Amino acid sequence: MFATKRLQKELHNIQKPLPPGISIASTPDFSNWKMDIQVLDNNPLYADKIYRLNFKFSQAYPIEAPEVTFIKEDGRDIPMHPHIYSNGVICLDLLGSNWSPVQNVESVCMSIQSMLTSNTKNERPPGDDAFVRSGYRSPRNINFVYDDNTV
Amino acid sequence: MAPSRSSRNSLQSVDLRALDYLTVPSANLLCPICHSPLITPVQTRCLHTFCSACISLSLDRSLSCPVDRKPLSHDDVTPAPIMIANLVNDLPVLCPNRERGCTASCARWLVESHVREDCEYASVKCAKEGCDGMVERREAEGECVHEEVQCEYCEGSVKKVDLESHNRECPKLSSECPHCLQAFANPELAAHMAECPEEIVECSASCYGCSYTSRRSDIESHTSTCHFVALSPVLQLHAERIATLELENKAIRQKLDLLVPPRPLPTPTSSTVTTTASNPMSASSQVSSTTTAGRDMTSEMQDYTFHLYSEYEQLRSDVERLNAQIRELDVKQDMARINEGLRYNDEMTGVRAAINGLRMQLHWLLANRREAGTSSPATSGNAGRAVAGGSANGGEIRRMSDSARQVVKL
Numbered sequence: 001m002f003a004t005k006r007l008q009k010e011l012h013n014i015q016k017p018l019p020p021g022i023s024i025a026s027t028p029d030f031s032n033w034k035m036d037i038q039v040l041d042n043n044p045l046y047a048d049k050i051y052r053l054n055f056k057f058s059q060a061y062p063i064e065a066p067e068v069t070f071i072k073e074d075g076r077d078i079p080m081h082p083h084i085y086s087n088g089v090i091c092l093d094l095l096g097s098n099w100s101p102v103q104n105v106e107s108v109c110m111s112i113q114s115m116l117t118s119n120t121k122n123e124r125p126p127g128d129d130a131f132v133r134s135g136y137r138s139p140r141n142i143n144f145v146y147d148d149n150t151v
Numbered sequence: 152m153a154p155s156r157s158s159r160n161s162l163q164s165v166d167l168r169a170l171d172y173l174t175v176p177s178a179n180l181l182c183p184i185c186h187s188p189l190i191t192p193v194q195t196r197c198l199h200t201f202c203s204a205c206i207s208l209s210l211d212r213s214l215s216c217p218v219d220r221k222p223l224s225h226d227d228v229t230p231a232p233i234m235i236a237n238l239v240n241d242l243p244v245l246c247p248n249r250e251r252g253c254t255a256s257c258a259r260w261l262v263e264s265h266v267r268e269d270c271e272y273a274s275v276k277c278a279k280e281g282c283d284g285m286v287e288r289r290e291a292e293g294e295c296v297h298e299e300v301q302c303e304y305c306e307g308s309v310k311k312v313d314l315e316s317h318n319r320e321c322p323k324l325s326s327e328c329p330h331c332l333q334a335f336a337n338p339e340l341a342a343h344m345a346e347c348p349e350e351i352v353e354c355s356a357s358c359y360g361c362s363y364t365s366r367r368s369d370i371e372s373h374t375s376t377c378h379f380v381a382l383s384p385v386l387q388l389h390a391e392r393i394a395t396l397e398l399e400n401k402a403i404r405q406k407l408d409l410l411v412p413p414r415p416l417p418t419p420t421s422s423t424v425t426t427t428a429s430n431p432m433s434a435s436s437q438v439s440s441t442t443t444a445g446r447d448m449t450s451e452m453q454d455y456t457f458h459l460y461s462e463y464e465q466l467r468s469d470v471e472r473l474n475a476q477i478r479e480l481d482v483k484q485d486m487a488r489i490n491e492g493l494r495y496n497d498e499m500t501g502v503r504a505a506i507n508g509l510r511m512q513l514h515w516l517l518a519n520r521r522e523a524g525t526s527s528p529a530t531s532g533n534a535g536r537a538v539a540g541g542s543a544n545g546g547e548i549r550r551m552s553d554s555a556r557q558v559v560k561l
Contacts, residue, residue: 063184
């Protein structure tokens, strides 16, 4: 109830113009939204590419963080980034221990957008192969160590 | 009223969080966590305001302020100023029974008593003795609808209140499809109606202007040849684009209204005066103002004059502003000049005093020299003796030695 009401309001708000580079892909219900994001400056890693983010909301949203991952869909790829595993899982403290209920879908999209914008390394996180093979799908089960403050 | 008022009170509880508001509340009154107007507002040590329930849920998960992430404990949360609570409690809300038909709206702090005592659509206990059923207040006066009655077709027992919906589904009842006139058992009727081949349906592109209608069985052949259907993807795309453009336009217009205040309209008399005065063309157009074209022209001219007038007003205010600035500058400059003059005056008096002093000394020296010249040249030897001789002639000695020092200085 709580989560639905708040998401209704957010949906109403993002019908108004969103920040550049962020758009709604689909919002079929109040437990799963898809957003498209795009890096706007001419970073050669991400130029002219659109990426799709999948938001999964639990009943405890916004007290609990949504599960946010990149997904492969409609020809969208997983962006190259030292904090994004090739199965789309994002290692970002804002989505884990540093989540605050004041954040919303728009602010999360903007955080991820700026995380991509500032990146220059064309690489995956260390241990990507092992991580993907181990088959974790839900970021909730992972205890990331947020050791890198440079990106 | 047969039963006492208290027994007719509704037990329906009101969830304040689920209420809908009559107006869009100010963003300042929204809780940053649930994005709804604050309920039981509390404030933190870092002076942020939240709903009491929201912040305690958030603190259960992480002991920091959700807004600025400063460390925060449950003890750092105190009730917000009463004024804030009053502001949110006064917001007008819609009755929670709106979906059942209640059109009432009232201040939020009154909504609970509205549902408990007044709302015609709130559920109250059935008036019949021993019946546990619930009924809407406006129907409570009538007979009890929770008695079991027997369906006259399928012989099952049904509550009176459910009879209507039962009749629609009773397997023993059948009704006629209004289109093909065949009889169907009630549970199957809805499924049949959705695909009855005899029903008259519209072309699928009717919203784009195709007026063709036919029986459902024949519509297929039309769809394959209908130009509107062929065009409909393009048309739909256009419609969507127009909708987004309209939305954008609306947003831009709102922004514009914010940036540019509405143009001040001059009074009608002054506007006609300016029309004739500023633009001789408009005189002729006013003559022909009996025709609609003439009237259009006049209004156009008037628009133009309004424009000129507003521009003139703007220029006048500019000139006024500049005048004021010049005056201010004048005053400033005067002040500066006076200040400087004063300073120079002071300096002059200082210099004058110094010169006076010098002149005095010069006079004294000259007098001294003259005296020395007229008396014997042995005076200087005298003086030296007097200094060595002690206090025989103190005043004079002092002056003599003074003068000696002065001479050295000069």
